[in-house]
Amino acid sequence: MRRKKTIIPFAYDLGQDDLKRERSKARELRDSQWWKRRLAKGACHYCGRSTLPKELTMDHIVPVSRGGKSTKGNVVPCCKECNNAKKQLLPMEWEQYLKKFDPTYS
Numbered sequence: 001m002r003r004k005k006t007i008i009p010f011a012y013d014l015g016q017d018d019l020k021r022e023r024s025k026a027r028e029l030r031d032s033q034w035w036k037r038r039l040a041k042g043a044c045h046y047c048g049r050s051t052l053p054k055e056l057t058m059d060h061i062v063p064v065s066r067g068g069k070s071t072k073g074n075v076v077p078c079c080k081e082c083n084n085a086k087k088q089l090l091p092m093e094w095e096q097y098l099k100k101f102d103p104t105y106s
């Protein structure tokens, strides 16, 4: 007899515990020397504009609410402008936004 494959209808339907865990990991990362060094560079990951370290925020490239993890590969320093834009825009619009800063991207 063949086993029925379990289909998860909402792949991004994370449990509250997962969200909590990733958020607390993000807090730990924020306190790390690694993150402080990234901030000290004073540049936004997305637009590349120089930004004061205190005005940079931690952004998850893949949001925690979408299954993103709080790992060094998924968090970047981000200026307020990009952070706001990323929250408001749809993924497609966000790509358009990023293209403005990268002339080699077509």
Ligand SMILES: [Zn+2]
Binding pocket: 044, 045, 046, 047, 048, 049, 078, 079, 080, 081, 082, 083
């Ligand atoms: Zn920016």
